[in-house]
Each structure stands twice: as C-alpha cells, then as structure tokens.
Amino acid sequence: MSQLKRLYVAGVRAVRPVAASVGLLSALEKQGPGSRGARWARSLFAIYDIDQMTRLDLAWWTLDALDKVDGFLKQRPNARAFEYGSGASSVWLAKRVAELTSVEHDGSWADVVAAKLRDFPNATLKFRPADDTPHADRRYASEKPGWVGRTFHSYVHAIDETEGSFDLIVVDGRARGACLDVARNRLAPGGMIVFDNSRRPRYRAAIAASGLRAETTGGLTACLPYPDETTLLRHGGT
Template sequence: MMHRTIRSGYVSAIRGARVVANKTGVLDRLEAGPHRRSRWLRSLFAIYDFDDLARLDLPWWTFDAIDTVERFLAGRPQARVFEWGSGASTLWLSRRAGEVISVEHDPEWSDMVARKLAGCAHVALRHVPAQAAGEVASRKAGFAGQYFDDYVRAIRDVPGALDLIVIDGRAREVCLREAADRLAPGGMILLDDFRRKRYQVAAEASGLKIARHEGLAVCLPLPDSTAVLTRRRALA
C-alpha cells in the first residue's frame, strides 16, 4: 500500500511539472535534444501516458536494451515477434518488424492499444483474459485468485519459429519456459524488469545466455534492468 501511495504521488507531481514544462518549452527542447539523456529526461514526463510514449516512439525498457533490439531488428526487416504484455512497445515493434503477435490480459488496455494499431495489418493483438481457476498464478500484488494458463500458452497457437519474444506481462517466469524453445536461429528473448530476483532465477534456470542491459530506463527516475536472452553456441 505504501509503495502504491508513493508511486501515485510521484506520478501526480510529474503530471503537474509536465504542464509547466510544456508551457515553458522545456518538453520541446528535450525532444529536440540529440543525446540519450535528453530522451530519457523527456520520457520522465510520459510516465503512464500511453499516447505520449507512442508519440515519442519509445518502449518502456532500458535505453541499452532498446538500442540492442533496434539493431537486431534492423538486420531482420521481416522479423517475427511475439509479445506478452502489449503497450507502447507494441507500437514501437510494429514500426520495425515484419509481423507482431501481442497478447494482453486487460480488456480495456487491449482495446486502447488496438485503436492505436488500427490499419496495421501485420500486427495481431489478442485479448486473453485471466481465469478464475488454473495452475499459473501471477505473483504480482492485486492479482490473487487470477490464473494465466491460457495467456501463457497463447504462444502455442503461433506456428513457426520466432525472431524476437518479448516478456513484459503476467506470469513472466512461466512465459520464459514457454518461450525458450521457440526461438529462430540467432533469435532473442527480452525479459523486462530484470532487477526482480525471481526473474533472474528463472533466466538462470533456462540455460540461455543472459545479457543484462542496465542503466537509464524510459519513464523511470532511477536505473533499471532489462535482460536479453539468447541460445548459447554449441561447443565445436
């Protein structure tokens, strides 16, 4: 409860500061800035603002991870992407990949993202709600009694290998187990919020190679961590 109160207070303060920054031209100057720190400072004013993040063309990851994935997709213009947890990242991916399949559990959020994606024939957004009973529970506060079996297994409905798999929604540890065997040769998995110990444990157990991208993160005032996982090369 204390954490939510602090977060709510911070977001309210940023929203107030944004009004002033907009009137004084600070937002425009930050957007025009050529450096990462300018983009990061501008993103702070977009926290929990889907429309603003979409306009800024930023997914809510660390900047190092964004750069890594952008370079990867630039080399695979027809990349197939699967994503658990839709949002600004879905729009960002839609501008860089050949096919995007995104799964979202929240109906209102799913509808909002779908409106932004109108006309994007290469993007499929699936709403897969939580269930009242099952085996896969979310460990996130506020999700007690909700199960995500269908949500996690939605990737099984997608045939073929995937170039990029983004895990940024519910039940991420179980999603990672589903994702590990679905990568195309040279493909990668992005696992966000990697400072959480349970995600680190799941990544270690996967046997995949882990590259941690830490530092400045979109919308966040403090450093964060996003991991990129790849298959280990077989020994000759």
Template sequence: MQVIKRTYVDAMQGLGTLPPLAGLARRGRDDDPYGWRHWVASLFAIYETDRMIALDLPWWNVAATRAVAEFLGARPRARVFEYGSGASTVWLARRAQEIFTVEHHEKWMRRFERQTRGHANVTLLHRAIANGPGRAEPARPADPYVGAIDEVGGEFDLIVVDGRERAACLARAVPHLARGGIVLFDDSGRARYRSAIEGCGLVETHHYGRSYCVPYPDHTSLLAHGPC
C-alpha cells in the same frame, strides 16, 4: 507506497503538460533516441502511452532498447511475439514485419486497438489469466494467456516477456525462439524472476542502468541461444 507512487506519477504527468516541458516532449522524437534529452522527455510520459508512442520508445532499459533496435534493423522481416501490450507494441510495429501481442486486461487492450489501428502488421490477442492477475500461484498449464504463443505457433525472431506470469511465459517461449533470435525479459533484476531466467537454458546479457520513464536505474535482460 502506492500513494507515493500515484502522487509521483500524477505530478510528472501534470508537469508534462506545461508548455516548456510539452515542447521538450514534442522535440524528443527528433533527438538521439538514446540520449539524455530523450530520456528526460520520457520521464513526463510515465503511464501515458500516447506520449510514449509520440516519443517512439518502449518502457525498457535504454541500452537494451538500443540493442533490440539494432537487432531488428538487421532483420526487416522479423516475426515478434509480445507478452504484455503497451507503447512497446507500436515501437515494435515500426521495426518488424509481424507482431503478435497478448494482453490479459480487456480495457487496456481496447485502448491499444486505437493506438495500433494504423499498423496492419499488429495482431492483438485478449486472453485471460487462469489464476487471475496478481495471484502468487504459478500459471496453470492451460492458462490462455501463457499459452497464447502456442496458439499463434511457429518460431519468432524476438519474444518480449513484459506482462503477467513472466516465469511461466519465459518457459513457454523458449521452444518458439528461432535460432539466432532473442528474448527480451524486462525487470529482470527482480528476485522472483531470477530462477526462471537462470534456469531457462539461454545465455543472458543483463542490462542495468538508465531506463525510460523512470528516474532510477533499472534492469532488462536479453536472452539467446548464444551470447548476444
């Protein structure tokens, strides 16, 4: 499966360098960000964060992205915390007043130091995962990565759960969610996340369908104290 995935990613990234498709990517940001041309352009940006940033998109479900954009558009002073740095970090920085993003992978984080350099409203945090990335055990209470939101402190209008240890991160995030705020939980259709989502005490709006960077429908959920 990993070989198939790597072959697909390499093929799409390579196709994205061909002049007609590179031109599509260059024009993509001027298109409807939720339209089909923009989505097609995103397919050639898979795992290429520079291309995703140029297209101005996160790797989320398209409908959920629109909902978050509208939410932030009504809150120009929004404070955001993000588990898992990526192209979404820059997308958020263009739409919110203050972003804190935590990443466990040091080499990946160093890449985003360059990509967020022009955004003074972004604070990058490198914090280790106590159990080690990819382990099956739940994160320990003192896990620096999961606990980064406590370290920053305060309430957030938007909290993004899109990195490691997502169930533990969601549980830690809920007390920091401002009244009227939302949690974006990506890949929310995965069975291992459902009990955490359903037991978190928030109301879920589940988006399933066209998603950036992948050719198949995928899931992103928005969680709030009331319907969102």
C-alpha cells in the same frame, strides 16, 4: 500501482504542462535520440501515457535494451515477433517487424492498445484474461500485487496459437517465468528474448534456469526516475 507511484505520476503530469509552456519538452526533443540524457529526461514526462510514449517512439525498457533491440531488428527486416504484455512497446515493435502478435490480460488496456495498432495491419492483439478457474500448476500464478493467486495458463500458451518460430519474443506481463519457459522453445535460430524488469528477485531464478545466454542491460530506463534492468536472452553461441 502503489500510493507512492500514484503520487509521483500525478506530480509529473501536473508539472508537464508547465514544462511544455516554457519550452523544456521541445528543447529535450530537439536533442535527438543520440543524446541519451535528454532522451531519458523527456521520457520522464511520458510515464504511464501511451500517447506520449508512442509519439516519442519509446518502449518502457532500459535505453540500452531499446538501442540493442533496434539494431537487432534492423538486421532482420522480415522479423516475426511475439509479445507478452502490450503497450507502447507494441507500437514500437509494429514499426520495426514484419509480423507482431501481442497478448494482453487486461481487457480495458487491450482496448486502448488495439486502438493504437489500427494503423498497423502487421500487428495482432489477443486478449487472454486470467483463468476462470485457477490452474493447478502454480507456475502459471502471478505474484504481482492485485493479481496474486490468479493464474494465466491461457495467457502463457497464447503463443501456441501461432505456428512457426519467432525472431523476437518479449516477456513483460503476467506469469513471466512460465512465459519464458514456453518462449525459449519457440525462438528462431539467432533469435532474442527481451525479459523486462529482470532485477526483480522473483524473475532471477527463471532466467538462470532458462539455459539461455543472458545479457543484462541496466541504467537509464524510459519513464523511470531510477535505474532498472532489461535482460536480453539468446541461445548459447548465437
């Protein structure tokens, strides 16, 4: 996390007890999910806090994407989902799908998320760290600060360990371009891929090359004080 982000998160966490004591947080929550501005404002106090995020029933996507994916899954009560990159979204998905498989590259974070998923027998979390030996194919390399030069072949291909197709696949972790390339071949007819933070230049080429129909949602994003993008991808004509 950059120094600026650290300062912002520390500031929010310092203010949160005060906001709670004066009734601001409860007032925002009483507005309900139908009040988008209140929903977003309340989420700002939950940044990098999985306990708060799961209590608020949020995933860290744009609010438009959250609503669209929620509606998509309500029409598919037996949906199977695969998720690259675990977190509050894992709990959010586990509440809405019949079967969830999530893969995580960070061991300490995997332990935190696994504890949150103990009450969901329909959810499986797999830990797949960076490759011990860097893979020769640089498509598997990460460009995220702190992980530059590390490759994630095992992580990307964790989806191959589960048979069948998936109604929903979330791409929100390491080596996202490679994840998308593999995921698009595992998507069920009428299925959807959720590609988060799609405004980042390093992801745009992968999305454009996927051959999938893209619907980009932007604007208010859970926990973020600035707008972001989440792109929803489907096979053409579905």
